[in-house]
Amino acid sequence: MDILVIGGGGREHAIVWALSKSEKAGKIYCAPGNAGIGQIAECVPIAVSEFEQLTAFALEKEIGLVVVGPDDPLADGIVDAFEAKDIPVFGPRKNAAEIEGSKTFMKDLLRKYSIPTAAYEKFGDYEQALAYLRSRTAPIVIKADGLAAGKGVTVAYTMEEAEEALRSMMLDKVFGDAGTQVVIEEFLEGQEMSILAFVDGETVRCMPAAQDHKPVYDGDKGPNTGGMGTYSPLPHIDQAIIDKAIESIVIPTAKAMVEEGRPFRGVLFAGLMISPDGTPKTIEFNARFGDPETQVVLPRLKTDLLEIFLAAVNGTLADIDIEWSEEAAVCVVQASGGYPASYPKGIVISGLDEVSSGESALVFHAGTAKNEAGEWVTNGGRVLGIVGRGTTIEEARAVAYAAAEGIDFEGKHQRTDIAAKALV
Numbered sequence: 001m002d003i004l005v006i007g008g009g010g011r012e013h014a015i016v017w018a019l020s021k022s023e024k025a026g027k028i029y030c031a032p033g034n035a036g037i038g039q040i041a042e043c044v045p046i047a048v049s050e051f052e053q054l055t056a057f058a059l060e061k062e063i064g065l066v067v068v069g070p071d072d073p074l075a076d077g078i079v080d081a082f083e084a085k086d087i088p089v090f091g092p093r094k095n096a097a098e099i100e101g102s103k104t105f106m107k108d109l110l111r112k113y114s115i116p117t118a119a120y121e122k123f124g125d126y127e128q129a130l131a132y133l134r135s136r137t138a139p140i141v142i143k144a145d146g147l148a149a150g151k152g153v154t155v156a157y158t159m160e161e162a163e164e165a166l167r168s169m170m171l172d173k174v175f176g177d178a179g180t181q182v183v184i185e186e187f188l189e190g191q192e193m194s195i196l197a198f199v200d201g202e203t204v205r206c207m208p209a210a211q212d213h214k215p216v217y218d219g220d221k222g223p224n225t226g227g228m229g230t231y232s233p234l235p236h237i238d239q240a241i242i243d244k245a246i247e248s249i250v251i252p253t254a255k256a257m258v259e260e261g262r263p264f265r266g267v268l269f270a271g272l273m274i275s276p277d278g279t280p281k282t283i284e285f286n287a288r289f290g291d292p293e294t295q296v297v298l299p300r301l302k303t304d305l306l307e308i309f310l311a312a313v314n315g316t317l318a319d320i321d322i323e324w325s326e327e328a329a330v331c332v333v334q335a336s337g338g339y340p341a342s343y344p345k346g347i348v349i350s351g352l353d354e355v356s357s358g359e360s361a362l363v364f365h366a367g368t369a370k371n372e373a374g375e376w377v378t379n380g381g382r383v384l385g386i387v388g389r390g391t392t393i394e395e396a397r398a399v400a401y402a403a404a405e406g407i408d409f410e411g412k413h414q415r416t417d418i419a420a421k422a423l424v
């Protein structure tokens with residue numbers, strides 16, 4: 001069966017890599033892909049927003065399954081567009097992707113179904129939002145309602161920061177229409193954890209938990225990024241807490257979506273905070289695989305990913321066995337100088353082929369290209385994700401960092417403390 005994967009980052013590289021191991025997989029296309037993905041799939045130069053071109057391509061190539069990676073096309077209804085042409089597609093429809101695309105929708109849903117999340121109020125009027133904000137105390141969290149490339153959340157430690165965030169979202173419109181409505185919510189303290197699940201409406205099949213590192217610098221300092229590194233499993237978090245999160249949050253949310261007439265089919269991704277007393281609460285939901293969570297979760301999958309996608313599309317997820325390896329995985333992201341603010345592109349990368357051809361680490365490309373001389377160059381903020389595997393987090397981490405040492409480019413930066421929290 002020929003497959004089309006939509007997207008072009010490290011997440012999509014990991015998805016294509018896992019699919020390429022399936023015996024059932026025929027030719028794999030990736031739109032638009034990137035130079036690293038181009039080593040194992042045929043990249044198709046169509047943007048993720050070009051629904052007509054993408055559906056026409058899928059029909060022409062008689063694609064048997066489309067898999068959608070990124071959030072924006074899901075929120076814009078790419079799944080509905082493929083379904084309208086009877087093309088099998090893995091991902092939530094527009095009305096289900098709203099769980100990520102609108103924070104007010106998500107918060108109202110959780111409130112309605114008594115699913116644990118931070119206390120909040122939502123506002124469409126600046127003066128009312130400001131008055132409410134001034135009745136609260138810092139730390140406090142301000143969120144733009146819509147998608148803002150992962151930048152729409154401000155965790156404000158002072159009231160000045162909070163007011164500044166509110167002003168820039170609602171008056172200065174720094175996130176455009178995404179900031180027309182805002183959510184002001186309670187600050188939650190604790191450990192963060194991501195639980196991703198394959199969902200086919202009713203059935204929820206959770207993947208092993210992972211932890212992301214969003215701030216750009218060591219010690220969780222600096223501005224938030226898309227994610228600077230991940231690891232899985234989380235040996236320092238009790239399985240009982242993970243089970244509680246699945247039972248009190250992930251499963252009830254999928255059920256709530258069915259009851260709302262918006263059955264969720266695809267990867268439901270819960271971003272959770274575990275309070276110091278061990279209670280998990282929802283920070284956010286995403287309607288897709290995480291990036292770079294996928295890079296540590298899929299290498300642990302023993303079952304054929306294509307079988308899982310097809311079962312989700314056919315509504316038979318309950319009938320298949322899904323097996324995970326006990327092995328640990330750690331992903332270290334290497335980013336361009338300047339990221340998450342502006343950064344240069346086209347910087348030559350050295351050592352990549354040597355490290356990629358080694359046995360020890362997996363290298364997923366997030367933003368790379370080849371220049372005219374055939375050299376690897378940077379082509380994005382996040383450039384590479386280096387994944388180490390081992391019997392423990394400690395081993396996996398050592399493998400990832402040793403491999404990362406071998407790759408260099410001007411301005412390269414990576415965190416040195418990925419998975420350090422798990423080394424107890």
Ligand code: AMP
Pocket residue numbers: 118141150151152153155185186187188189192214224271283284
């Ligand atoms: P999001 O874009 O919704 O994933 O939020 C980005 C980051 O902001 C999260 O990973 C958390 O670290 C932080 N965050 C979001 N909401 C809260 C909250 N209510 N309390 C504390 N931190 C939060």
Ligand code: GLY
Pocket residue numbers: 212226227286289290291292293
């Ligand atoms: N790594 C967080 C995300 O994909 O949203």
